[in-house]
Amino acid sequence: MKNRGFTLVELLVVIAIIGMLVGLLLPAVQQAREAARTMQCNNHLRQLALAALNLESTNGHYPTNGWFFEWTGDPDRGFGGEQPGGWAYSLLPFMEQTALHQLGADGQRDTETPQQLNGARDRAMVPLSFHYCPSRRTPVLRPCTIPRNSSALPDNLGTKTDYAGCRGSLAWYDFRSKEGPYSLAAGNKLTQTNGWESASLYNGVCQRRHAVTMAEIRDGTTNTYLFGERYLNSDAYESGTNMEDNETAYVGQCGDTGRSTNMPEDWPTKNAPRQDRWGYESNGSFGSPHAGAFGMAMCDGSVQRISYSIEIEIHRDLGARNDGNPVQIPQ
Numbered sequence: 001m002k003n004r005g006f007t008l009v010e011l012l013v014v015i016a017i018i019g020m021l022v023g024l025l026l027p028a029v030q031q032a033r034e035a036a037r038t039m040q041c042n043n044h045l046r047q048l049a050l051a052a053l054n055l056e057s058t059n060g061h062y063p064t065n066g067w068f069f070e071w072t073g074d075p076d077r078g079f080g081g082e083q084p085g086g087w088a089y090s091l092l093p094f095m096e097q098t099a100l101h102q103l104g105a106d107g108q109r110d111t112e113t114p115q116q117l118n119g120a121r122d123r124a125m126v127p128l129s130f131h132y133c134p135s136r137r138t139p140v141l142r143p144c145t146i147p148r149n150s151s152a153l154p155d156n157l158g159t160k161t162d163y164a165g166c167r168g169s170l171a172w173y174d175f176r177s178k179e180g181p182y183s184l185a186a187g188n189k190l191t192q193t194n195g196w197e198s199a200s201l202y203n204g205v206c207q208r209r210h211a212v213t214m215a216e217i218r219d220g221t222t223n224t225y226l227f228g229e230r231y232l233n234s235d236a237y238e239s240g241t242n243m244e245d246n247e248t249a250y251v252g253q254c255g256d257t258g259r260s261t262n263m264p265e266d267w268p269t270k271n272a273p274r275q276d277r278w279g280y281e282s283n284g285s286f287g288s289p290h291a292g293a294f295g296m297a298m299c300d301g302s303v304q305r306i307s308y309s310i311e312i313e314i315h316r317d318l319g320a321r322n323d324g325n326p327v328q329i330p331q
Helices: 008-059 114-124 172-178 197-201 312-318
Strands: 163-166 182-184 190-192 225-229 293-298 303-307
Touching: 008 163, 008 225, 008 293, 008 303
Parallel strands: none
Antiparallel strands: 163 225, 182 190, 225 293, 293 303
16 A cells, blocks of 8 residues: 655645744744843843942942043042043942953043043943843944043944933933033143032932932932933934934943933923834933833832833832932832
């Protein structure tokens, strides 16, 4: 008796069944991968928050967010309000990156030397995985501008961060009329041209030129934002041309390193947290590429998943450390 083979109809049926099974399994695999990436992103925020608590335990305050986007970290200027680099720079020694933090140290606090400038350049060319959301992009160098206290970056490429410190529930421009820039006077000595003392009026934890102590978090460390995922226009992940993604990870206060929960009256939903989307620019809001919720590290070191549909007033108040408004994270 001859062996009977498959007919064409039977083969097509088998192929159709296999195709259906693959179609059913693929979304489940994608969901599992995204769940793993979300967990990894949470872990990054957890590492940053624990490093901030270690910095607070050592120095008596949370990390500042430096001066402004024009300045990057200087190892000779400590960890407080006189440190021009942002929170990501100040946390390096507490994330087993002391050697990276110390690049360019020359013992000259107020003078920019070639050693310092070259160290800042070399630091900006080392991407660290814990600064990147795995659902958004990989830790590689991308286009950015060059801080004034750094040597030129080859091809203008530098490392980024997908996370931002919370500067509070007040917009950055609330005090801009009272602020003034730093400049380099004769002899390259850093001088303060007119103020910036008003920066201490910001009501968040990660502030410009003001080192916030734990005692200043009067609303409670459990209910106050410290760091979080930041919204980014999804068509600008790689270009580095977005106005809030054009600086290196270690610069001072700007849209790249600091975000606000402020909700201006003239466009009350503009700063609402949201999932990354193509072509939409925010004005400094938190958010992420993850569906449903974004990650926020609190001042007690915990990490919470916050829904994009959180009430605007609750999100705003969680960004402030001392507004006195009773608020809890929605469960």
